[in-house]
Each structure stands twice: as C-alpha cells, then as structure tokens.
Amino acid sequence: MGRKAKTLGNVVNFLVAFSLLVYLSYALPRLMPGDFVTAMFASSHVTLSAQQEAEAKAYFQREEGFGLYLLRIVRFDWGWSYALFQPVLSLILQALPWTLVLAGGAHVLASVCGFVMGVEAAWRRGSRVDRALVGAMTMLEGVQEMAVGVALVAIFALHLHWFPTGGAETPYAEVSLEARLVDMAHHLVLPMATLVISYLPGNFLLARNSMVMVLGKEFILTARAKGLPEKRVRYAHAARNALLPVLTRFGLRLAFMVTGVVVVETMFSYPGLGTLLFNAIRSRDLPLVQGVVLFSSAVVLVVNVALEFVYTRVDPRTRHAP
Amino acid sequence: MHRKVTATLKGDKWFITGAAMGGLMALIALVGPYLVPYNPQEMSFQPFARPSWEHPLGVNDGGQDILSELVHGVRNSLSFGAMVGGLALILAVGVGLVASWYDGVVGKLLMSCADIFMAIPSVMILILVAALFQPSATVLALVLAGLSWPTTAKAVRAQALVLRDALHVRAAVQMGGSAWYIMTRHLVPETFPLYLVGFVAKARMAVFTEASLGFLGLFDPERKSLGEMIHYALRYYYMDTWWNWLFPAVLCLSVSIMAAGFMAISLERVLDPRLRSLWG
Numbered sequence: 001m002g003r004k005a006k007t008l009g010n011v012v013n014f015l016v017a018f019s020l021l022v023y024l025s026y027a028l029p030r031l032m033p034g035d036f037v038t039a040m041f042a043s044s045h046v047t048l049s050a051q052q053e054a055e056a057k058a059y060f061q062r063e064e065g066f067g068l069y070l071l072r073i074v075r076f077d078w079g080w081s082y083a084l085f086q087p088v089l090s091l092i093l094q095a096l097p098w099t100l101v102l103a104g105g106a107h108v109l110a111s112v113c114g115f116v117m118g119v120e121a122a123w124r125r126g127s128r129v130d131r132a133l134v135g136a137m138t139m140l141e142g143v144q145e146m147a148v149g150v151a152l153v154a155i156f157a158l159h160l161h162w163f164p165t166g167g168a169e170t171p172y173a174e175v176s177l178e179a180r181l182v183d184m185a186h187h188l189v190l191p192m193a194t195l196v197i198s199y200l201p202g203n204f205l206l207a208r209n210s211m212v213m214v215l216g217k218e219f220i221l222t223a224r225a226k227g228l229p230e231k232r233v234r235y236a237h238a239a240r241n242a243l244l245p246v247l248t249r250f251g252l253r254l255a256f257m258v259t260g261v262v263v264v265e266t267m268f269s270y271p272g273l274g275t276l277l278f279n280a281i282r283s284r285d286l287p288l289v290q291g292v293v294l295f296s297s298a299v300v301l302v303v304n305v306a307l308e309f310v311y312t313r314v315d316p317r318t319r320h321a322p
Numbered sequence: 323m324h325r326k327v328t329a330t331l332k333g334d335k336w337f338i339t340g341a342a343m344g345g346l347m348a349l350i351a352l353v354g355p356y357l358v359p360y361n362p363q364e365m366s367f368q369p370f371a372r373p374s375w376e377h378p379l380g381v382n383d384g385g386q387d388i389l390s391e392l393v394h395g396v397r398n399s400l401s402f403g404a405m406v407g408g409l410a411l412i413l414a415v416g417v418g419l420v421a422s423w424y425d426g427v428v429g430k431l432l433m434s435c436a437d438i439f440m441a442i443p444s445v446m447i448l449i450l451v452a453a454l455f456q457p458s459a460t461v462l463a464l465v466l467a468g469l470s471w472p473t474t475a476k477a478v479r480a481q482a483l484v485l486r487d488a489l490h491v492r493a494a495v496q497m498g499g500s501a502w503y504i505m506t507r508h509l510v511p512e513t514f515p516l517y518l519v520g521f522v523a524k525a526r527m528a529v530f531t532e533a534s535l536g537f538l539g540l541f542d543p544e545r546k547s548l549g550e551m552i553h554y555a556l557r558y559y560y561m562d563t564w565w566n567w568l569f570p571a572v573l574c575l576s577v578s579i580m581a582a583g584f585m586a587i588s589l590e591r592v593l594d595p596r597l598r599s600l601w602g
Binding site: 016025029138143144147151158252258259260262277282284286290293304 | 336434437438439440441442445446447449450451452454455530531533538539549552556559568572576579580582583584587
C-alpha cells in the first residue's frame with residue numbers, strides 16, 4: 001500500500017471515529033430509561049424552577065432526528081448550560097485559550113525535550129548517562145500526574161512559596177499588560193511542569209528506542225565512513241529518521257494526555273476546558289459535558305488528521321515519490 | 323522458548339522489582355480488608371483525628387478511618403485493573419487471531435476497526451457514560467476494556483500472521499485441522515508471551531484511568547477509590563494532614579502503577595527479540 005493510500009485510510013479512520021463519537025453523544029442520552037430531566041436534576045446541586053423544568057423537558061424530549069442533531073452540531077448551536085446559564089459554545093471558547101496554552105505548550109515541550117534527550121541517550125548507548133536516564137525515566141513513567149502535581153505543590157508552593165497553588169492569574173489585579181503576562185506565566189509554571197514531567201518519560205523512551213533502531217542501519221555506517229562530522233551524523237542522518245515514529249505517536253499521545261490535562265487543571269483550578277468539564281460533571285450539567293467531550297475529541301482528531309499530512313511532508317522517502 | 327523466558331525474567335532486575343512491588347500491593351488488596359478493624363463507610367469517628375493506635379493513619383473529614391479507606395481503595399483499584407486487563411486481553415486475542423486467520427476482507431475490516439478505536443480518546447467516552455448513567459465500576463471497566471483492545475490485537479495478529487506460514491501450522495492444515503483446532507492448539511499457545519505484556523500494560527493503563535475517574539468523582543461515592551481519596555485530601559492540604567492522608571494514597575497509587583510498568587517493560591524486552599538489542 002502506498003503512503004498516499006495509507007494517509008487517506010487514516011484520515012477516513014479519524015472521520016469515522018469522530019462520527020461515532022457524535023452518534024454516541026446523540027444516542028446515549030436517549031438510551032436512558034425514564035425521564036432524563038428528573039433523573040439528572042433530582043440529585044444535583046442545581047435546582048430548577050418550574051418554568052426551567054418545563055423548558056428543559058421540552059428541550060430534551062423534543063424528538064430530534066439524528067440529521068437535525070448533526071446539523072445543530074455543525075452549525076455550532078450546542079445548547080445552553082443549565083448550571084451556568086450561558087451558551088455551551090461560548091463557555092468552551094472562553095476556556096479554550098487557557099487549555100491551548102497549558103496542554104499544547106506542555107505537549108510540545110515534553111515532546112521536544114523527550115526527543116532531544118532520547119537522541120542523546122541513544123547516541124551514548126550503554127554509557128552511565130544513558131543507563132541513569134533510562135532508569136530514572138522508567139521510574140517516572142510510573143508516577144501519575146496526580147502524584148507529580150501533589151509533590152510539586154507540596155515543595156514549590158506550600159513549602160518554598162515560590163509559585164501560587166492554583167488559578168491562572170491574580171484576580172482583580174489591575175496592572176499593565178506586561179505585568180499581567182508575567183503573572184500568568186508565574187501561575188502557569190507548576191501545572192505545566194506537572195504535565196511535562198508526567199509525559200516526558202514516555203516521549204523519551206520512545207525517541208530513544210527509535211533512535212537506537214536507526215543507529216543500527218547501514219546508512220549510518222555509510223555516513224560515518226564518508227567522514228562526516230559526528231553532529232551531522234547524529235542529527236541530520238540518524239535523528240532525522242528517528243523522528244518519524246515519534247511523530248506518528250504525537251497525535252495518539254495527545255489523546256492519551258487528555259485525562260491528565262483534566263486532572264491537572266482541576267488540581268490547580270486552572271480555568272481551562274478540564275476544569276469546565278469537571279464542574280459540569282459535578283453539577284450534572286449535561287449539555288456542557290456533552291459539548292466539552294465533543295469539542296475536545298474533535299480537537300484531538302483534527303490534530304491527528306493534520307499530522308497525517310505533516311508526516312508525508314517530513315518523511316524524506318515520500319517527498320520525492322510521485 | 324517459554325522456559326528460557328522464565329529464566330531470563332528471573333534474572334531481570336526490573337522484573338523482580340516490579341513483581342515484588344506488585345505482589346505487595348496485591349497482598350494489601352487481598353488480605354488488607356480482613357485485617358483493618360473498621361468498615362470504610364463507617365462515619366462515627368471524630369473528623370480530622372490525628373493518627374493514634376486506634377486509627378494508625380487518622381480520620382478523614384467525614385469521620386472515616388483512613389487506613390480502612392486506603393486498603394479498600396487499593397483493592398478496588400487493583401481489581402478494576404485486573405478486570406480491564408483480562409477482558410481487553412480476551413477481546414484482543416479473539417480479534418487478533420480471527421483477523422490473522424481470515425486475512426482477507428474480515429482481517430482488513432477488523433484492523434480498520436482497531437484503528438478507529440485507537441483514535442478515540444477513550445476517557446471522553448468513559449466520562450460521557452459515567453456522567454449520564456452513573457453506572458457501577460464494573461460497567462465502566464467493561465466499557466474501558468471494549469475501547470482498549472486494539473494495540474494488543476494488532477500485536478497478536480502480527481505474530482499470528484508469521485505463525486500461520488510456519489511449517490508445523492501448514493502441516494496441521496494439510497492434515498485437515500479446522501480453523502478452530504489450529505487457533506486453539508497452535509495459535510493461542512504460541513502467541514502466549516504477548517498476552518503477558520498485553521495484560522500488564524492494559525492493567526496499568528486501567529489503574530491509571532481508574533484513579534483519574536475517581537479524582538473527577540465519576541464513581542459511586544460509596545465505592546472507595548484512591549483517586550477520590552487524593553481529591554478530598556487535597557482539599558485539606560493546609561491542615562497538615564498531607565503525610566497521613568494524602569501521601570499514603572499517592573504512594574499506593576504510584577507503587578501499583580510502577581509495578582505494572584516495570585513488569586511490562588521487562589517483559590517486552592525479554593519477549594521481543596527486536597528490542598533485545600536496545601538494552602545493551
């Protein structure tokens with residue numbers, strides 16, 4: 001199978017996966033026995049007035065075909081949050097920038113650092129540095145985000161008072177833009193460090209394995225025999241090819257990271273999508289839960305599809321293919 | 323081959339450490355609940371009581387004995403992990419073997435299914451199901467197992483495709499062995515090493531996920547879980563209860579996940595000949 005056909009196949013897979021999710025978000029609430037509104041709100045923190053209850057019942061019991069539902073999703077008409085009385089989409093869009101900075105930044109940082117460290121460790125395979133790194137990373141791989149976050153908060157926030165324990169910026173502070181950015185970065189350090197430390201080990205081990213495999217290939221021997229400088233062999237010849245498997249995992253690892261982001265945001269009360277989802281679950285705010293679940297799955301799948309195209313560009317073997 | 327694997331594993335530092343840690347946690351999960359004197363649900367103690375002879379780890383905000391809570395949390399985490407690991411493995415072996423033996427349309431279809439499942443962020447479906455139906459942990463374990471079989475299924479299929487062309491399997495086909503006979507007599511036992519890796523890796527992922535779901539409060543509140551304990555302990559961070567309440571829960575969780583991680587890594591190294599060159 002050619003690379004192009006494979007890319008197309010993968011894109012189709014992602015589309016099917018997304019349709020499946022949309023369908024589940026449509027079908028699951030309708031599978032529930034009994035009256036949805038009573039079930040959801042009877043035991044929640046939210047009390048509905050009689051009018052709201054009637055409206056909610058009208059909204060959820062309106063028999064909407066899947067086609068109409070799909071149309072609503074595509075037109076970004078995602079309904080209203082019952083706990084916060086705002087459109088779901090606007091809540092999501094308010095939270096999105098924070099999550100993009102935190103999760104996106106952490107994922108890129110963890111991937112880049114993991115890759116460089118993996119390449120360097122593989123180059124020094126069997127040395128003391130390599131053994132120590134592999135050992136440490138294997139240990140760290142077993143520590144959950146929760147545990148990392150607890151340790152970081154205990155040390156750097158509660159004991160040393162270097163960083164705040166939560167939030168994204170100091171509330172009600174009227175300061176210049178620069179001071180505000182510094183404040184935001186200050187708040188970002190601990191949650192981002194938690195995510196980076198939790199996801200670095202996986203990326204490191206992946207990059208190291210991939211690089212060790214490449215180093216055994218014959219073209220590396222050729223590059224050395226040509227008398228190329230070591231750095232050039234290491235990065236232009238070896239790491240360039242070790243990058244490909246790492247890149248394919250980038251998207252899958254993002255899907256894997258979603259859980260961690262929700263936990264870490266909740267822990268640091270960071271105003272992103274994770275906290276939004278957490279609060280929505282706590283108050284049984286179903287339209288919001290649905291919205292966040294759909295939206296974040298869509299983001300993960302879009303990143304995966306985009307990577308498919310990046311991959312074909314980066315792979316030197318396919319660049320010159322017809 | 324299998325005997326050699328056992329011998330190699332016995333000499334592998336990572337495996338021994340992992341197995342020891344896992345054994346310890348399993349012991350806590352199996353025996354612990356019978357040793358602790360209190361029911362973890364009993365709320366009749368003085369909230370925030372400091373550790374004492376009666377309550378070795380103190381009492382939590384709701385007046386429950388923390389040690390009993392911890393032991394039951396470990397038991398629930400591990401049983402969730404084992405259940406997901408086992409179910410996912412059974413699914414994976416079934417799908418993998420069928421996809422390799424009927425390597426035409428059926429195989430292609432099953433493998434595209436696997437690709438689709440791999441692309442779905444499984445935690446999102448779990449959250450949706452948990453928020454809507456508030457099901458028991460068993461149902462969530464079933465859902466998670468149903469979403470996490472693809473990676474192992476692919477590995478099993480790849481191995482079985484190689485086996486299918488091996489001489490002894492071809493001989494069995496020539497002698498008129500049915501598909502069922504060959505799968506159960508040849509393919510299942512000969513892909514066995516993969517099952518260990520698959521089970522341990524899935525169980526690890528499940529313990530991880532269980533803690534996150536517990537942390538988010540998606541389980542029945544009656545069911546003790548380490549993630550939920552950590553969530554509540556974090557709320558009272560400032561009260562200097564972290565070392566008797568938060569720390570034990572975090573430690574148990576980390577040790578469980580690490581144990582599975584160590585075993586998975588060492589099993590992979592020992593069983594995958596391609597990887598053997600990696601670890602000089």
